[in-house]
Amino acid sequence: MAANTFGTRFRLTTFGESHGPMIGGIIDGCPSGLALDLEAIQAQMQRRRPGQSALTTPRDEADQVEFVSGIFEGLTTGTPIGFLIKNKDQRSRDYSNVKDSFRPSHADFTYSEKYGRRDYRGGGRSSARETASRVAAGALAAQLLDRQGICIVAYVSQVGSVICPSLPSAPNQIEVDQYLVRCPHSESAAQMQSLIEDARDTGNTIGGKITCIITGVPAGWGEPVFDKLHAVLGHAILSINACKAFEIGSGTQAAFMNGSDHNDAFVRAADGSIQTTSNNSGGVQGGISNGMPIVFYATFKPVATIQVEQQTVNSNGEQIKLKVGGRHDPCVLPRAVPIVEAMAALTLADMMLLQRSQIL
Amino acid sequence: MAANTFGTRFRLTTFGESHGPMIGGIIDGCPSGLALDLEAIQAQMQRRRPGQSALTTPRDEADQVEFVSGIFEGLTTGTPIGFLIKNKDQRSRDYSNVKDSFRPSHADFTYSEKYGRRDYRGGGRSSARETASRVAAGALAAQLLDRQGICIVAYVSQVGSVICPSLPSAPNQIEVDQYLVRCPHSESAAQMQSLIEDARDTGNTIGGKITCIITGVPAGWGEPVFDKLHAVLGHAILSINACKAFEIGSGTQAAFMNGSDHNDAFVRAADGSIQTTSNNSGGVQGGISNGMPIVFYATFKPVATIQVEQQTVNSNGEQIKLKVGGRHDPCVLPRAVPIVEAMAALTLADMMLLQRSQIL
């Protein structure tokens, strides 16, 4: 573990705070010879950026990624790939009310306790701004995986009490992006949007769940015993701001089930491959991919910043009332979709490279 | 990531298969000067071992831990602590029916795909036998944490449809162990036991959920951004055999909530400490402990080995019917309690040591 580095053979190290001049990172271990589609990376950045719709924060950040090393004549060279994302919208504002106050369910208090001080401007390093670096690197990792026929698609499957029914098949990104909430089921999407607008209009926020489906992963990836594929995926996903739960396959429903219902029977498919008739395993058995789609779920809490007066404590330990202004998302789920995809891509790119040294 | 190593500063590396002569591990990074209570470690081993009650597999393994280095005159020396656990019950049996068959929802198929071969005796490295090494090391880590006033208690909070109601306060281990199912709520415990006995008597198995509460962790532990405390805890817990979901604090319920309900208001407690009036954060904010109890949940699937004929495929890709005999748990939950505690202890011992280098 290295705090600001994720991965073993495909590694991302990031830096940067919400209100500094820029954020960015270094990707180390990307194989040489990969032809990068920089526009596709930027397109994924647009899916995460603030201000993209009426459902998101009105902060407008261009989130332009600039690659500054490791690419020559359009191909990766095997050397570290540095990238920068300038912070465009650093408006000079008054931080006096957050400087000495601990916003409820934010990281103000815990960063102060951990480090003895904190950069209080816009949440500093604890801001979700940091996830822009993840999306840039994850979109690059996705291109490495795409060459192997691996496709990662996430979508919003729950907002508040609105739960999207099971889809007949994995949606693609175009289907997901047809709806502002990024739920590819029109009825659910409309209801979710309504809930988010209600939250926004009352200065409140709302939680939800994202489903992610990864197709094309061959059997054999994952590093038991401690680095089982779903354990590292869980690590990756739970490290995203506001994520409260990670489930693989049957997830929390497994608690209710009997073995005779839960077991996934093996069959030989028409193409000769070995498949399972159900997928309660979520594509992972014994911590190793089994060739079926990898299916996982990530629950996100409602955004902690609400436009309502709350009780809290300041840095002197005095009880105070706090009302935080500012521009925030009423629901993080739509913008979290590319972040979930990014962390999944980083995990799988690493697993792909790790597997290369397992057999003679 | 290193597959068979967990941790950064407090590291456990394990070895061993189900049916080899022994399993064991090396603990590296334990500070010197710790007075070890070896009986307490062995007592935790007894809580995990097979054959301890009518609810568990009748296999009887003594699971005696032997420490072979790193301890001198009763104290740790700072050098690596090697330990061995002999496999006592390696009865010579006939593996012909599993040698070439892929048991449904086991790791037979995936290990074969990953490594090109597998030790098919008793599941080899994928057997839950491996978790005995985790319990030994975790019990040692718990003693390091105990000196800081940190207490980790897990208990079974769900089996099938029986869900233990919220407890008024965190139970202690004695209360948990009053019931064979390790649920410290007598009515729920009785119902859970009944469900497990039903499963056992019909050759079936059943899933469930474990709740774990960690008290005494000071504010400030956890390594954002990628190694947030709950992300590494999730990694640790999801790496336990059969675990399908990890939730921190509000967990999957967060999806249903509004920010105004989910936020944990800060207050100054009578003792001067800063606390929160609710604990939807589960003791972790921004990936760092906030001084409140750390509360998490682990869902386990029903054991895959059932005494029922199942459809599957053999290593030639032919469809076959398989009925596996052998001695197995009808429900893994009661024995998983000390494993969950062990992985939590390993995680927190590491976080404790990592925090030592964060402030000048």
Place this chain on the structure above:
Amino acid sequence: MAANTFGTRFRLTTFGESHGPMIGGIIDGCPSGLALDLEAIQAQMQRRRPGQSALTTPRDEADQVEFVSGIFEGLTTGTPIGFLIKNKDQRSRDYSNVKDSFRPSHADFTYSEKYGRRDYRGGGRSSARETASRVAAGALAAQLLDRQGICIVAYVSQVGSVICPSLPSAPNQIEVDQYLVRCPHSESAAQMQSLIEDARDTGNTIGGKITCIITGVPAGWGEPVFDKLHAVLGHAILSINACKAFEIGSGTQAAFMNGSDHNDAFVRAADGSIQTTSNNSGGVQGGISNGMPIVFYATFKPVATIQVEQQTVNSNGEQIKLKVGGRHDPCVLPRAVPIVEAMAALTLADMMLLQRSQIL
């Protein structure tokens, strides 16, 4: 190991090629609360930069370090410290003669073999330009060490056949910098300068040795058995371009000695501390610092770029004659002094933090 990352708790990850827009890095794990003297860091950069004297390459690079994260109100915050160094002097030149040729004793051939391609402009990632990032990070690490009373001074102790005699005491940086060659012994310095000028004037280059003395390290640092203090120091120093040998204490002279001469007798000093009467150990015993000055030596080969026609092979495997122009150092030693100090500082800062978790 992670190729472009050095360190465990105090970690530097770097990126950037010789002729890209910039190089830079991320320092992760620096404790919070360190007041940085950015001018002192820049001053160390000046000691490494090209064009600083008639003895170095006439290329002129300002090597201005820009810190872009992890510092707030003059203090480190404990979050990653990103920094950038723009490549000022990227003159557009003709690379046709190096594009397809493998310069003798350069990394052209091996980078091509390793990665299947290479950025041939100015050596790409293999250029010593990369060491500028090391100096920036090392100068920051030195400030962390300075608070503990640790002082690192390197100087040129050999150029060709000119060997500086033993100095009566460790020189300071001011004494070292009195001479362009950075040898604080006036007679030797004059002879060395003469040798370097001869090499320069004949289009040739010359090798040498650097001595580094580290005072103030307390007894107890170093991580046996594999990460002995001098083993990691050796790793750090040998990773510097052109370094061919690392010696600690008696170094290669130890081969000639008897135990009765080599052993360092312990004595109690006037201040009550335990010291040794000789220092053949070079301040390290059993891989752990013993409180005496740490003394090591680094040998550097003559720069491979010479203004002489050489025999080589091109990328088609054809024998060719090659004469490389360009602006290069006749002797790398004077500019390597701050690089050696930087790698020593990075190593010791890491060892300092690692030691914090060794005792209860």
Place this chain on the structure above:
Amino acid sequence: MAANTFGTRFRLTTFGESHGPMIGGIIDGCPSGLALDLEAIQAQMQRRRPGQSALTTPRDEADQVEFVSGIFEGLTTGTPIGFLIKNKDQRSRDYSNVKDSFRPSHADFTYSEKYGRRDYRGGGRSSARETASRVAAGALAAQLLDRQGICIVAYVSQVGSVICPSLPSAPNQIEVDQYLVRCPHSESAAQMQSLIEDARDTGNTIGGKITCIITGVPAGWGEPVFDKLHAVLGHAILSINACKAFEIGSGTQAAFMNGSDHNDAFVRAADGSIQTTSNNSGGVQGGISNGMPIVFYATFKPVATIQVEQQTVNSNGEQIKLKVGGRHDPCVLPRAVPIVEAMAALTLADMMLLQRSQIL
């Protein structure tokens, strides 16, 4: 860095003290499917073990390696390979004179300072006994390399003032083992043996140098910029007890040379491969193997345990005279040969696996 673990993809973690019940280790990351020749591993153990000749310590340890996991039906399975080496010769002796005394140039003082205590029996963890685990794992790694045509041979090239002349070609192990001192040059071997016997007879010890030649490594291995092949080799070799210097290729001689003499001209060999006419690079350029033999040198100090009264300090800080008895080598060089080969093999096995993820 992880103190008792070496390697990234091919990893060795060791445990054990000189006078505990056993030492041993875990090899993690060895690819599956390797057919192990356990007798060849044991044969290498015999080359390191004490008591093998009149030139070594009369302590007699069988050093029998027992593999306890990770091997099934004669092949590695890809899971961790645990191994144990029992300490046979733990005679109960009187440690009172070393318990509270710091032997000169041993690790007694530094271990006490680092950990606040130490296992004083026979040097504990700092004893060269620990290197037996390295030889076991290194011999296994050598079999992985042998399949690629890689051969590692070390020999003693200097003892005191006796320096073996350059050999016309790399010797093989049989030639090296013809002489007790493991120098394959008969005249030098005789002189070395005489020097060692003189040292032994006067209760003294003597230092020396080992040369190691590795043939068959393809171009392209090594992980710049920080994990250059020779930097990691240096780390590995310098971590061996008593090693004071590491040199690659021209080594310390490079300081005396001009670029025009030092550069290795590329030529196309008769077999079409690209080779160099000289090998001052020692087979490594820019931190990456170039296909030529890798040649390095390791200098070892004279053993610190001498049968002579020495001045030292006890744990109360009082000056004392100390004469240590016991059974020790007059010269560590002959027995260090297989240890050097082992650390080289561990390094190269890791580099081989790391290279697998560098190209698409």
